Amino acid sequence: MWPAAPRQQYGAVRAALFVTCLVDGVVPQVAKATVRVLERVGVTVEMPWEQTCCGQMHVNTGYPREAIPLVRNHVAAFEGHDAIVVPSGSCTAAIRHQHADVARLAGDAALAGAAEAIAARTWELSEFLVDVLGVTDVGAYFPHRVTYHPTCHSLRLLRVGQRPLQLLRAVEGIDLVELPGAEQCCGFGGTFALKNPAVSSAMLADKIAAVRRTGAAYAAAGDASCLLHIGGGLSRLSTGIGTRHLAEILATTRRQR
Amino acid sequence: MTFLGMPTAPPGVGQLRQEVPFPVAAARALEDSQLRRNLGHATSTIRAKRAAAVAEVADWQELRAAGAAIKDDVLAHLDRYLLQLEEQVTARGGTVHWAGDANEANQIVAGLIRATGQRHVVKVKSMATQEIGLNEALAAAGIEATETDLAELIVQLGHDRPSHILVPAIHRNRNQIRDIFLREMPDAPADLSDEPVELAAAARAHLRRKFLAAQVAISGANFAIAETGTLAVVESEGNGRMCLTLPRTLITVMGIEKILPAWRDLEVFLQLLPRSSTAERMNPYTSMWAGAVEGQDFHLVLLDNGRTATLADPRGRAALRCIRCSACLNVCPVYERTGGHAYGSVYPGPIGAVLSPQLTGVADNPDLPFASSLCGACFEVCPVAIDIPAMLVHLRSRVVDDKREHHHGPTPEAAAMRGLAWAMSDARRWAWALRAGHAGRLLGRRYGRIRHLPGPLAAWTSSRDLPRPPRQTFRDWWRSERPGEDGA
Numbered sequence: 001m002w003p004a005a006p007r008q009q010y011g012a013v014r015a016a017l018f019v020t021c022l023v024d025g026v027v028p029q030v031a032k033a034t035v036r037v038l039e040r041v042g043v044t045v046e047m048p049w050e051q052t053c054c055g056q057m058h059v060n061t062g063y064p065r066e067a068i069p070l071v072r073n074h075v076a077a078f079e080g081h082d083a084i085v086v087p088s089g090s091c092t093a094a095i096r097h098q099h100a101d102v103a104r105l106a107g108d109a110a111l112a113g114a115a116e117a118i119a120a121r122t123w124e125l126s127e128f129l130v131d132v133l134g135v136t137d138v139g140a141y142f143p144h145r146v147t148y149h150p151t152c153h154s155l156r157l158l159r160v161g162q163r164p165l166q167l168l169r170a171v172e173g174i175d176l177v178e179l180p181g182a183e184q185c186c187g188f189g190g191t192f193a194l195k196n197p198a199v200s201s202a203m204l205a206d207k208i209a210a211v212r213r214t215g216a217a218y219a220a221a222g223d224a225s226c227l228l229h230i231g232g233g234l235s236r237l238s239t240g241i242g243t244r245h246l247a248e249i250l251a252t253t254r255r256q257r
Numbered sequence: 258m259t260f261l262g263m264p265t266a267p268p269g270v271g272q273l274r275q276e277v278p279f280p281v282a283a284a285r286a287l288e289d290s291q292l293r294r295n296l297g298h299a300t301s302t303i304r305a306k307r308a309a310a311v312a313e314v315a316d317w318q319e320l321r322a323a324g325a326a327i328k329d330d331v332l333a334h335l336d337r338y339l340l341q342l343e344e345q346v347t348a349r350g351g352t353v354h355w356a357g358d359a360n361e362a363n364q365i366v367a368g369l370i371r372a373t374g375q376r377h378v379v380k381v382k383s384m385a386t387q388e389i390g391l392n393e394a395l396a397a398a399g400i401e402a403t404e405t406d407l408a409e410l411i412v413q414l415g416h417d418r419p420s421h422i423l424v425p426a427i428h429r430n431r432n433q434i435r436d437i438f439l440r441e442m443p444d445a446p447a448d449l450s451d452e453p454v455e456l457a458a459a460a461r462a463h464l465r466r467k468f469l470a471a472q473v474a475i476s477g478a479n480f481a482i483a484e485t486g487t488l489a490v491v492e493s494e495g496n497g498r499m500c501l502t503l504p505r506t507l508i509t510v511m512g513i514e515k516i517l518p519a520w521r522d523l524e525v526f527l528q529l530l531p532r533s534s535t536a537e538r539m540n541p542y543t544s545m546w547a548g549a550v551e552g553q554d555f556h557l558v559l560l561d562n563g564r565t566a567t568l569a570d571p572r573g574r575a576a577l578r579c580i581r582c583s584a585c586l587n588v589c590p591v592y593e594r595t596g597g598h599a600y601g602s603v604y605p606g607p608i609g610a611v612l613s614p615q616l617t618g619v620a621d622n623p624d625l626p627f628a629s630s631l632c633g634a635c636f637e638v639c640p641v642a643i644d645i646p647a648m649l650v651h652l653r654s655r656v657v658d659d660k661r662e663h664h665h666g667p668t669p670e671a672a673a674m675r676g677l678a679w680a681m682s683d684a685r686r687w688a689w690a691l692r693a694g695h696a697g698r699l700l701g702r703r704y705g706r707i708r709h710l711p712g713p714l715a716a717w718t719s720s721r722d723l724p725r726p727p728r729q730t731f732r733d734w735w736r737s738e739r740p741g742e743d744g745a
Binding site for chain 1: 279280283284287590591594595626627628629630631632633634636637647650653654655656657658670671674675677678679681682683684687691694706708713714716717719720721722723724726727729730731732734735739
């Protein structure tokens, strides 16, 4: 359990939440959970109102020019904030690895510089908790069998490594089981899921088979987008297996379900 | 950006272009349960072996960096190194030919063979000659070429196409190979079983006769040393050694990017290549030669075929570092399921998805840069550190730009992207768009989840449900929960 009075320990930390467009519109419970976890460990959460989307879908589908106003908007929205937390490995990776590039495509060196500065103080949720706050036990209680899919961009672009698992292992009551072939892509891939639906579905079928082998009640991940895909397949096949974002598991306590 | 002026690989010859759009070819391949089993087994086996072979090398990351740096130097000074190579090969009794594209290369090789009076040649496995369709061009000129690599022989006898860079018959299992041998190899024993030892013995006996009769051999090259004029072929079966030494005339067709500056650079690549490709510490046969020995002729055909055009794109040129190890194919979740034929090119998988469209120009391979979930497994294993995912993203923008230039008015996708970007570049507009998305709640009212989406989004619900949109977006929740904190 979390030691008493965490706020005294971390009360000085303020962080801006980058909700991400998908979470905002489709799975808002992930952002609510992120707020709950952060506040529980004493972080004052701010919600920059001008934020929208990181533009990753535009860049990755071949429309970096269309992403220019999105990067501009993101930089304007988060410019005054010292720490930015994102409940998505993929969107964090876009901010770190794409934003400055998009700004340079616009020929805007000042924007590129500002984007780089923002990227340097942007963290994916597990990075923020483990690296910035030095917390692994957030006082969560989740008495279920869970298997964790590491998601490609968290794994290979951010290299978050063991951080999400460290957080999950500290959850009271959790029965965390290893996912066979965890590092294999689930087949989401953004617009890949629409442009190559057959291949995407074949990859999903194998991921679902791996999830089922674990006997888990929930498949967890740090990206709502991958979970939308995995969960969409689990639901279509009426497997009875649910999905939970890392933040949702960490937000659940004995008192607050 | 356009890359006019640099010729790309010509159409109508060789094998670099998709005939069927990738999503369609892939969907068909996915239905082939035999293919899925063969590929799944083969790729997972070699993947584990490669990981073990690489883990033995403590300075693997430094080797990768060195490999990338050496190749980048070659690409930056290709003009100089090519002339140096020509000079060295010529000084050692070889003849160098320059081929701008597949047609020129095929003509040069056919002419050289014709001059020998021979009508039969043996071949070492070579990607460059597959790329330019040399066997077909030679057949049209009345010359029969025999592939001597076991897997290439299986492909050739099966009237098939290679589906993997290193293991061209990876899509075949031993039952299928037995059938091909019995059908197409007149000297195969009638009681041939599907035991690998028996299959290999049958092929060996068949090929031995070809080796001893051949007067002309054709090879590719893994490396060419500019400093010394040395050509290198690495292989596992010894067929290459036979071809490179027995016949009177040797013709080597090589992409211009295969150069290494100096002899000592081989030290890096002879570690990187075998461990990445066959998961061996060292490949069984490494043949090297410089020029021609007395009584033999050596011709080197330097092939461009779209490589200079590839070099012209600063964000795409690193694809020319590729040493054809095929590690990226073996780890690719897309390749593992579709196999190589779906890509339409002799270069399948992740490297093919970035190389083929650059060699042909993106207009001729517009689907390939999109044939990836951008999972990044390829970049992780690439022995010359080609950032394939970033390059795929870049090439996607070239495809989009090409369509923008050549289509009247925006494509529906471009219009949707632009509309979305307009909505997303302002928080107020975006909040309105999200609220409009609530209409989607209607679609999910029956099951509590959406089972059928309209239009292009139907591809999503072909295999996946979508949760019913929430009553309240996050920002609306925040506004209602925390009045005064919304900055409005």
